[in-house]
Amino acid sequence: MTAPLLDIENLRVTFPTSTGPVDVVRGLSFALGRERLGIVGESGSGKSMTGRAILRLVRPPGRVTADRLHFDGIDLLAQSPRRMRLIRGARISMVMQDPKFSLNPVMTIGAQIAEAVLTHERVSRVDLHSRVVAMLEAVRIDDPDRVAALYPHEVSGGMGQRVMIAMMLIPQPDVLIADEPTSALDGSVQAQVLDIINEQITSKGMGLILISHDLNMVASYCERILVMYRGEVVEECRADALADARHPYTRGLLAAMPHIDETRDELPVLDRRAWTTP
Amino acid sequence: MRRVLREESVRLSQDPQTEPPHAPRRSPAALRRGARAAAIDLGSVLVALALTFLGLLAITFVIGRVVPIDPVVAVVGDRAPLAVYEKARAEMGLDRPLLVQFAAYVGHVARGDLGLSVSTGNTVAADLRRVFPATLEVATLGILIGVLLGVPMGVLAASRQGSLTDQLIRVVGLLGYAVPAFWLGLVGLAVFYAHYRWVSGPGRIDVYFDGAVEPRTGLLLIDSLLAGDIEVFGNALSHILLPAAVLGFFSLAYIGRMTRSFMLDQLSQEFITTARVKGVPEWRVIWRHAFKPIRVPLITVVGLSYAGLLEGSVMIETIFAWPGIGNYLTTALLNADMNAVLGSTLVVGAIFIGINKMSDLLYRLLDPRAR
Structure with a gap:
């Protein structure tokens, strides 16, 4: 295996509260190559914070520490805000959750996508336009x-999310973080959006x-899955080996999933005592 | 069961939303419809404006009839014999039915006739043409100070929330609420006029320059520039600076506070994070992404603030002996000069209506969602 794109060791995100500091991510370690890694976990398990911590976008008073937070040999924690901005978007990008809130309501879609390019490159107006159009076509618009001339409120959620993907991929980053990219969408368009992400990632080897x-x-x-619970990775496995997961939390989650060809009166509820030490 | 399914599918095929998501470009017919819609829109705006103004007239008219001030007595005096009183009353048309009187009133106002002022002996319209520009001048300068300083201060405070800068700006804002206008005006005069002599004292202009330039707009700063008289301009400027600064300070406090809270609200939105994810520089995140959407609510804040200043601040106009509409209205009230009171009220009301309509129109221009 070649040197990983992301190399993270003992990542911690801490927020001060009235009862003292609370770690929302505690000691997370993983490496990411040019592959597809899934992070799953329930609400509040720290998975979104992990994504934001990599981009150093955890808002104060939140604090990010790590023994190692390297991207392509660059120590992300040691970068100045200005140098960090050169990495964001251009090399690591993130698709956010809900296009209703994550697209600027008073900028046209074309202008928002163009901004992602112009932030990192000098491009002529003609080239810029053709690149925006080509990128929108690539996400099947x-x-x-x-x-491109529409405002975000004039498009559907599914289209908004495709616009989001176009905006985040147009500077051709190496890593894409997709933070619940489909949870705000209808079931029918979820698969479409995921297929587009998948197609783009594999074709560009990101x-x-x-x-x-x-x-x-x-x-x-x-290909690989990390299962997070309360800020920690409780299980790491290959996606096709998910059925053999060992941690009781993962097993509990799997057991709670309904299947189309079975009849169950009641779905089991997670018994959290099985893995939390008192 | 099957029937339900069939109905479902029928409904689906009739659903207007199932038409192709990418409708063809607008046909010429659609564009004509658009133009017609815009014309209807403008028409309805004008009708609404006319109705609002008629309502304003009705209110001033009713005020004029219900206040315990007898306009006839104001003209003939309280010792006039009954016959003289009755004759004057008939001449003034006050014996006619109220509706006829109202129609006559609307007619007069439409012709720009607001009646005679008993206290000044001029027509109210002429008086207002004289006093309103004085207020307009100082209020406009005041709101300019308020916007040009208040908006950047609010943005700065919000972008550095919790910092020392933020604290200082918030204290300034708080002072704007806590300090009485008359105190600030008097202290300003004592320090900058009486002690340092940086500015001129009360009044719009030194007596020496009074009437030196032809009053074309009534705004001394503009009239003096039009006449090319720099000396008069400088003198008028040194008179207006202090009252404008005091008014500006109060609107700055309000505008700055509102800007700060609008900005804080925007900066916590998800699309701000999106911009940062893209690597957009911080100044652009603040001005382009966070500030642009708040222009719309800011217009309302600035508009209301400006309208408030145009009413004429009685305190400030009294302290600075400023011959503005606030001063005029107060004097008229104290002298039971009803025509002058109603005329001034009408002007103030019209300003509010005008500024509100203006902010409505600007809304549509600036917010794509309101189009």
């Missing part, structure tokens, strides 16, 4: 000229971190 609470979804789009 027909009539990209028209869509690294993907897919953050989700949907075990099945992550298992079908990723």
Whole structure:
């Protein structure tokens, strides 16, 4: 295996509270190559904070520490804010959760995508336009000229998320973090959006971190899976070996999943005493 | 069961939303419809404006009839014999039915006739043409100070929330609420006029320069520039600076506070994180992404603040002997000069209506969601 794109050891995200500091991510370690890694966990397990910590976008008073937080040999924790901005977008990018809130309401879609390019490159107006149009086509938007002139409130959620993907991939980053990219979308368009992400990642040979609470979804789009619980990784396995997961939390989650060909009166509830030490 | 399914599928096929998501470009017919819609829009705006103004007229008219001030007595005096009183009353048209009187009133106002002022002996319209520009001048300068300083201060405070800068700016804002206008005006005069002589004292201009330039707009700063008289301009400027600064300080405090809270609200939105993920520089995140959406609510804040200043601050106009509408209205009230009171009220009301409509129109221009 070549040197990993992301090399993280003992990542910690801490927030001060009235009862003292609380670690929302505690001692997370993993490496990411040009592969698809899924991070699953319930709400509050620290999976989104992990994504933001990699980009150093945890807002104060939150604090990020790590023994190692390297990207392509660059120590992310040692970078000045200015140098960090050169990495964000251009080399590591992130697709956010809900296009309703994560797209600027008073900028046209075309302007927002163009901004992602212009932040990192000097491009002529003609080239810029053709690149924006090509990128919109790549995320399967027909009539990209028209869509580029629209405002975010004028498009559907699914289209908004495709715009988001286009915006985050147009500077051709090496790593994409997708933070629950489909949880705000209808079931019918979820698969479409994930297929687009998948297609783009594999064709460009990028690294993907897919953050989700949907075990099945992550298992079908990723090669490796990290299961997080209360800020810690409790299980790391290959996606096709998920059925052999050993940790009681993962086993509990798997057992709680309904299957289409079975009849159950009651779905089991997680018994958290099984793995938390008193 | 099957029937339900069939109905479902029928409904789906009729669903207007199932038409192709990418509708063709607008046809010429659609564009004509758009133009017509815009015309209807403008028409409805004008009708609404006219109705609001009529309501304002009705209110001033009713005020004029219900206040315990007899306009006839104000003209003939309280010792006039009954016959003279009745004759004057008939001449003033006050014996006619109220509706007729109202129609006549609307007619007069439409012709710009606001009646005679008993206290000054001029027509109210002429008086207002004289006093309103004085207020307009100082209020405009005041709101300029308030916007040009208040908005950047609010943005700065919000982008450094919790820092020393933020604390200082918040204290300034708090002072704007806590310090009485008359105190600040008097201290300003004592320090900058009486002690340092940096500015001129009360009044719009030194007596020496009074009437030196032809009053074309009534705004001394502009009239003197039009006449090319720099000396008069400088003198007028040194008179207006202090009252404008005091007014500006109060609007700055309000505008700055509102800007700060609007900005804090925007900066916690997800699309700000999106911009940062893209690697957008911080100044651009603040001005382009966070500030742009708040222009719309800021317009309301600035508009209301400006309208408030245009009403004329009685305190400030009294302390600085400023011959503005606030001063005029107060004097008229104390002298039971009803025509002058109603005329001034009408002007103030019209300003509020005008500024509100203006901010409505600006909304549509600036917010793509309101179009």
